[in-house]
Amino acid sequence: MQVAPSAYRRHAARRRNPEMRSAQAKRDERLVTQIEGVWEANLEVYGADRVWKQLKREGVPVARCSVERLMRRLGLQGARRGKTVCTTVPERDDALTHHSDRGSQYVSIRYTERLAEAGIEPSVGSRGDSYDNALAETINGLYKAELIHRRGPWRSRESVELATLEWVSWFNHQRLMEPLGYIPPVEAEANYYRQLASQAAMAA
Numbered sequence: 001m002q003v004a005p006s007a008y009r010r011h012a013a014r015r016r017n018p019e020m021r022s023a024q025a026k027r028d029e030r031l032v033t034q035i036e037g038v039w040e041a042n043l044e045v046y047g048a049d050r051v052w053k054q055l056k057r058e059g060v061p062v063a064r065c066s067v068e069r070l071m072r073r074l075g076l077q078g079a080r081r082g083k084t085v086c087t088t089v090p091e092r093d094d095a096l097t098h099h100s101d102r103g104s105q106y107v108s109i110r111y112t113e114r115l116a117e118a119g120i121e122p123s124v125g126s127r128g129d130s131y132d133n134a135l136a137e138t139i140n141g142l143y144k145a146e147l148i149h150r151r152g153p154w155r156s157r158e159s160v161e162l163a164t165l166e167w168v169s170w171f172n173h174q175r176l177m178e179p180l181g182y183i184p185p186v187e188a189e190a191n192y193y194r195q196l197a198s199q200a201a202m203a204a
Contacts, residue, residue, distance in 0.1 A: 028066075028070060031060075031062060031066065031067075031070055032070055032074065034055060034058075034060055035051055035055070035067060035070055035071060035074070035076070036074065036076070038051050038054045038055060038058075039051055039071075039076050041174075042170065042174060042175070043146065043147070043166075043167065043170055044076075044079075044150075045078055045079040045145075045146040045150065046078050047077065047078025047079075047080075048064065048067050048068040048071050048078070049064065050078065050176050050182075051067050051071065051078075052064045052067040052068075053176055053182045054176060055067065057176075079145045079146040079150050080145065081141055081142070081145040096118075096119065096120045097120070097121045097122075097123050142171075143164075143167065146167065147163060147164065147167045148160075151163060171185070172184070172185050172186050173185075173186050
């Protein structure tokens with residue numbers, strides 16, 4: 001690749017004297033430190049959008065595209081829920097699971113015995129719940145994506161328990177929640193009780 005001598009001399013001069021760098025390069029250097037700080041402080045699970053929103057909460061004037069650009073340069077990625085694109089055929093075992101509701105025909109002794117004879121594992125949904133624990137599954141999905149799968153493999157049950165305590169504390173006190181307007185749950189709770197107290201004072 002051919003480089004103009006003047007361009008090379010400018011580059012060499014900037015390396016010798018960092019103060020000669022452009023204003024954007026200097027700002028990027030400051031932002032990199034702030035972005036890494038936010039990403040690491042939030043268990044390395046935030047993507048560009050939440051890092052940007054957290055920086056805004058801290059009063060850092062920055063565009064989302066700048067955060068995305070610098071995170072890409074640094075190789076920082078947030079936790080992703082869902083499966084990645086699979087390009088190989090997995091080696092599945094012979095186990096087969098039959099999932100059903102709790103209809104009488106599906107929990108009868110004869111039916112379950114027939115499943116056992118065929119080597120099929122029975123599975124039934126929760127009782128009287130059409131959503132089948134959708135809320136619990138949502139939090140479990142976040143827990144697995146942001147902690148279990150991201151930090152694994154785990155060496156002991158104790159390490160999982162300690163990491164879970166850390167994650168739960170972070171989730172309640174720091175994690176920016178979109179349904180709450182990108183504030184942590186503990187802040188939303190405080191706002192709720194503050195509003196109740198204000199309404200009670202006005203009614204008195």
